[in-house]
Amino acid sequence: METKHILIIDDDADIREATQLCLELTGHWDVWKASNGPEGIAIAQSKAPDVILLDMMMPGMDGLAILQRLQDNPKTQQIPIIILTAKAQSHEQEYFGQLKVLSVITKPYDPMTISDQIFSALA
Amino acid sequence: MVPQPVHAIKTPEELLHRMTDRIRQSIELPEILNTTVDEMRRFLGTDRVKIYRFDDDGSGEVIAEAIKDERLPSLLGHRFPADDIPDHAREMFLNARQRTIVNVSKREIGISPLLCHTTQQPLKTNLWVRPVDSCHVEYLTAMGVRSSLVVPVLHRRQLWGLLVAHHRVPRRVSRKELEIVQLIADQVAVAISHASLLQLTRLQGQHEALINQVVSLLHSTSQDPLQKALDQTVMALQCAGGRLYIPGHGSKAKFQLATSGIQPELSKTSAQRRPILEQHPDWQAWLDAETPHQMVNRLWAVADITRTQLSWPLVSALMGQDIRGILVAKLTHRNRFLGYLSLFRQSIDFETVWAGRLDETDPRQRRPRQSFETWLEIKRDQPQPWAAREIGLTQDLTDQFSSVIYQIQLYHEVQTLNTDLEARVIQRTAELQRLNESLRQEIIERERTFQELQRARDSLKRLSHQNELILNSAGEGIYGIDTEGKTVFVNPAAAGLLGYTRDGLIGQFMHGLLNYSTADNTPRPWQQSPIFKTLTHGQIHHVTGDVFERQDKSSFPIEYVSTPIYENGNIIGAVVIFKDITERQIIEAMQDDFIAVVSHELRTPLTSIRAALGLLAQETLEIPGPKRQRMIEIAFSNTKRLVRLVNDILDVERIKLGTLNKKACNLANIMSQAADEMRAMAENHGIHLDVFPISTPLWAAPDRIIQTLTNLLSNAIKFSPPHTAVEMKAQRVDGDSLLLIEKQLNARGRDSLQAMLGISKTLLLISVKDQGPGIPDNKIEDIFGRFEQLDTSDIRRQGGTGLGLAICRNIVQQHDGKIWAQSTVGVGSTFYVTLPIQTEFSLER
Numbered sequence: 001m002e003t004k005h006i007l008i009i010d011d012d013a014d015i016r017e018a019t020q021l022c023l024e025l026t027g028h029w030d031v032w033k034a035s036n037g038p039e040g041i042a043i044a045q046s047k048a049p050d051v052i053l054l055d056m057m058m059p060g061m062d063g064l065a066i067l068q069r070l071q072d073n074p075k076t077q078q079i080p081i082i083i084l085t086a087k088a089q090s091h092e093q094e095y096f097g098q099l100k101v102l103s104v105i106t107k108p109y110d111p112m113t114i115s116d117q118i119f120s121a122l123a
Numbered sequence: 124m125v126p127q128p129v130h131a132i133k134t135p136e137e138l139l140h141r142m143t144d145r146i147r148q149s150i151e152l153p154e155i156l157n158t159t160v161d162e163m164r165r166f167l168g169t170d171r172v173k174i175y176r177f178d179d180d181g182s183g184e185v186i187a188e189a190i191k192d193e194r195l196p197s198l199l200g201h202r203f204p205a206d207d208i209p210d211h212a213r214e215m216f217l218n219a220r221q222r223t224i225v226n227v228s229k230r231e232i233g234i235s236p237l238l239c240h241t242t243q244q245p246l247k248t249n250l251w252v253r254p255v256d257s258c259h260v261e262y263l264t265a266m267g268v269r270s271s272l273v274v275p276v277l278h279r280r281q282l283w284g285l286l287v288a289h290h291r292v293p294r295r296v297s298r299k300e301l302e303i304v305q306l307i308a309d310q311v312a313v314a315i316s317h318a319s320l321l322q323l324t325r326l327q328g329q330h331e332a333l334i335n336q337v338v339s340l341l342h343s344t345s346q347d348p349l350q351k352a353l354d355q356t357v358m359a360l361q362c363a364g365g366r367l368y369i370p371g372h373g374s375k376a377k378f379q380l381a382t383s384g385i386q387p388e389l390s391k392t393s394a395q396r397r398p399i400l401e402q403h404p405d406w407q408a409w410l411d412a413e414t415p416h417q418m419v420n421r422l423w424a425v426a427d428i429t430r431t432q433l434s435w436p437l438v439s440a441l442m443g444q445d446i447r448g449i450l451v452a453k454l455t456h457r458n459r460f461l462g463y464l465s466l467f468r469q470s471i472d473f474e475t476v477w478a479g480r481l482d483e484t485d486p487r488q489r490r491p492r493q494s495f496e497t498w499l500e501i502k503r504d505q506p507q508p509w510a511a512r513e514i515g516l517t518q519d520l521t522d523q524f525s526s527v528i529y530q531i532q533l534y535h536e537v538q539t540l541n542t543d544l545e546a547r548v549i550q551r552t553a554e555l556q557r558l559n560e561s562l563r564q565e566i567i568e569r570e571r572t573f574q575e576l577q578r579a580r581d582s583l584k585r586l587s588h589q590n591e592l593i594l595n596s597a598g599e600g601i602y603g604i605d606t607e608g609k610t611v612f613v614n615p616a617a618a619g620l621l622g623y624t625r626d627g628l629i630g631q632f633m634h635g636l637l638n639y640s641t642a643d644n645t646p647r648p649w650q651q652s653p654i655f656k657t658l659t660h661g662q663i664h665h666v667t668g669d670v671f672e673r674q675d676k677s678s679f680p681i682e683y684v685s686t687p688i689y690e691n692g693n694i695i696g697a698v699v700i701f702k703d704i705t706e707r708q709i710i711e712a713m714q715d716d717f718i719a720v721v722s723h724e725l726r727t728p729l730t731s732i733r734a735a736l737g738l739l740a741q742e743t744l745e746i747p748g749p750k751r752q753r754m755i756e757i758a759f760s761n762t763k764r765l766v767r768l769v770n771d772i773l774d775v776e777r778i779k780l781g782t783l784n785k786k787a788c789n790l791a792n793i794m795s796q797a798a799d800e801m802r803a804m805a806e807n808h809g810i811h812l813d814v815f816p817i818s819t820p821l822w823a824a825p826d827r828i829i830q831t832l833t834n835l836l837s838n839a840i841k842f843s844p845p846h847t848a849v850e851m852k853a854q855r856v857d858g859d860s861l862l863l864i865e866k867q868l869n870a871r872g873r874d875s876l877q878a879m880l881g882i883s884k885t886l887l888l889i890s891v892k893d894q895g896p897g898i899p900d901n902k903i904e905d906i907f908g909r910f911e912q913l914d915t916s917d918i919r920r921q922g923g924t925g926l927g928l929a930i931c932r933n934i935v936q937q938h939d940g941k942i943w944a945q946s947t948v949g950v951g952s953t954f955y956v957t958l959p960i961q962t963e964f965s966l967e968r
Contacts, residue, residue, distance in 0.1 A: 087723055
């Protein structure tokens with residue numbers, strides 16, 4: 001089975017680290033990490049991950065802007081994007097659902113099932 | 124009569140003188156006549172002198188007589204039939220004043236008229252002598268008379284009677300004697316005139332006396348004057364009975380009937396009631412048919428009812444009481460019929476002494492009377508005629524009765540009218556009193572109603588005034604509209620909120636004027652407006668978020684309640700109470716944002732904790748040792764972060780809502796404590812901490828001020844590069860130091876200071892200065908908001924929550940102070956806090 005590559009774009013270092021360990025242990029993901037938008041976009045362009053796990057609320061370039069940039073870029077527009085956000089209010093969730101994303105996962109997530117959620121979203 | 128002394132008469136003059144004297148001495152006719160015959164017989168020396176008086180029917184009676192020594196039989200009181208002195212003879216006596224002297228023996232008669240037979244002029248001619256009628260001779264012979272002298276006695280141009288001298292033997296009458304006898308006859312005539320006048324006077328006297336009697340009875344105050352007057356009348360007129368009938372006036376009034384003496388009795392009717400004569404239908408019919416008395420209209424004098432047209436029932440009723448004559452007078456006065464006065468007479472027996480019987484069956488009827496033997500004729504059941512005098516008297520009495528009855532009736536009518544009037548006055552008075560009472564009650568009632576009205580009005584006025592005050596003082600805008608949506612009233616708050624004057628809103632169509640729109644500024648049609656539904660359906664609507672437009676076309680969100688106004692069950696309008704919710708919406712939005720951020724900020728550390736612990740808890744997972752350790756550290760540090768976050772969130776809210784526990788303290792102590800708390804952190808970061816406190820009394824919550832200062836120091840230390848200094852300094856701002864201090868400040872700082880000086884004359888200014896990277900000018904205010912960060916990752920690295928400055932600002936504001944930052948990127952930042960220094964008085968509180 002070919003190893004899948006996933007890119008985590010999140011400004012919180014602890015979340016990046018804990019999520020990486022989750023995905024590696026439970027789904028054998030090859031995890032790449034970025035702490036801000038430009039970094040993430042750059043990785044996405046250069047490495048072309050199978051899926052991007054995108055946080056929405058970040059200082060500087062926020063999740064929406066990153067999403068827009070990725071989808072505007074022909075090199076990255078095919079990469080499926082899953083939103084991983086702490087914005088859990090219903091109107092926020094509703095708004096995210098309307099975006100051109102594969103799925104929305106709310107923080108805090110279940111570390112044992114997150115990998116399966118990503119796989120099933122991709123399937 | 125007293126006999127006069129008798130002496131011989133010498134001369135005719137003496138005779139005349141004596142006669143005249145005697146006549147003058149007496150006023151009674153019989154006496155005069157007796158004297159006359161006496162004197163005349165003496166003078167003539169004849170056997171008899173008599174005076175014969177004619178009655179109306181031509182018969183006659185000897186009423187005075189003088190006889191010498193009974194030489195002739197007395198004829199005094201004897202009546203002679205009319206035929207004894209036939210009409211033609213009587214006519215000659217009257218018209219020619221013929222005097223006769225009969226000599227029976229010679230069978231000749233001497234006639235000596237006084238007046239011309241044709242011209243009635245006095246004659247001077249003498250006596251004519253011619254043969255006497257044999258019958259006359261036989262008549263005189265039968266009387267035993269041989270010589271007769273007859274002189275007529277006239278009274279009022281009527282043949283009253285004859286003065287007759289008889290002698291048993293023939294006697295010559297001289298011219299002188301005849302003249303004397305004529306003079307005597309003339310004297311007798313004068314006496315008769317006198318006597319007749321006297322008689323008339325007497326009768327008139329009686330008549331008047333009777334009338335006076337009756338009148339006084341009628342007018343007497345005694346009981347039943349009519350009855351007494353009737354009795355008197357019946358008696359005076361020598362009637363057997365009489366009655367006075369007065370019909371009642373009107374249908375109900377009762378008739379009056381007074382009776383005296385005998386009364387006719389009508390046979391009873393079936394009703395067992397004896398009918399009244401005057402009410403009998405035949406009565407009036409009879410009076411209508413019967414001719415009234417010729418002298419007096421309205422008076423009927425009937426001597427013999429059997430010879431009238433009176434109907435049988437009435438005749439029978441009258442005859443039953445032997446009533447023969449009836450006199451009815453109709454009582455009228457001033458053209459008013461008053462009733463009837465009726466007088467009844469019974470039939471009577473007449474006795475007549477006749478001088479010789481006149482035998483109707485005697486074949487010698489036409490022959491002279493052979494005997495003058497006296498006989499008494501009795502006529503039974505004869506009617507008594509009503510004499511003219513009686514009729515006149517009755518008429519006069521009738522007039523009196525009429526007058527009195529009229530007066531009585533008039534009196535009764537007036538009395539009745541008076542009684543009626545009195546009754547009506549009493550009734551009317553009672554009515555007026557009732558009316559008056561009811562009017563009085565009405566006035567009282569009105570008075571009461573008026574007072575109630577007045578009270579209600581006063582109360583309404585008070586209420587209205589209160590309402591006005593409430594409306595005027597209400598913070599909410601209030602306006603009333605009628606059913607068409609036109610403004611009826613507006614309170615000052617409404618006018619103020621909408622930017623109009625109150626007058627400018629009255630009568631306006633509010634919906635249009637306010638350009639009523641929904642929250643997204645879509646105009647709402649009037650028919651879809653909740654206010655319209657309130658007007659049409661009476662529903663109370665509570666609406667939040669719709670938009671009104673001000674006069675200057677700016678719009679603002681509103682919250683309102685529209686309530687219908689009812690009057691007598693009908694909606695007559697609506698009241699709209701509204702307020703501007705701009706600020707509230709901002710606060711609400713901020714709160715929504717805050718909740719969203721808090722939620723996000725809490726979930727973030729939780730995500731790490733859960734992921735780390737979730738993995739660690741999974742025994743099946745083979746986690747390498749270093750990784751396992753790392754996960755534990757992540758879980759631990761995020762737990763600490765979560766605790767800090769929760770504490771800060773609670774602080775923000777607590778400081779904002781709660782009251783601080785202020786007390787008197789000293790700024791120098793506070794600054795030292797804050798510096799001591801941060802000294803370890805500063806050493807960790809390699810930062811030199813300089814503190815320049817001043818000692819000044821302060822009315823504050825010391826823990827909160829320390830929290831503020833440590834927060835500022837913490838930030839300054841966190842953002843300062845190692846081996847730099849952080850300086851905390853306190854200054855007193857007053858008139859002396861102001862200019863110097865202001866030189867350190869930029870425009871924002873000076874404005875803040877000036878604003879504070881407007882409140883308090885003396886201020887404290889505390890500054891915390893670092894040499895960090897600085898804050899961009901466009902963020903210099905935002906950093907005091909909640910969860911506002913410059914660089915989150917950096918802050919997290921420093922362990923901040925993003926709430927510190929917000930907490931600081933809240934604390935400073937609770938102390939009536941200000942906090943702001945002044946920064947130059949690349950040089951460093953200085954955070955300023957000013958606090959007012961309380962007066963001595965305030966401190967002692």
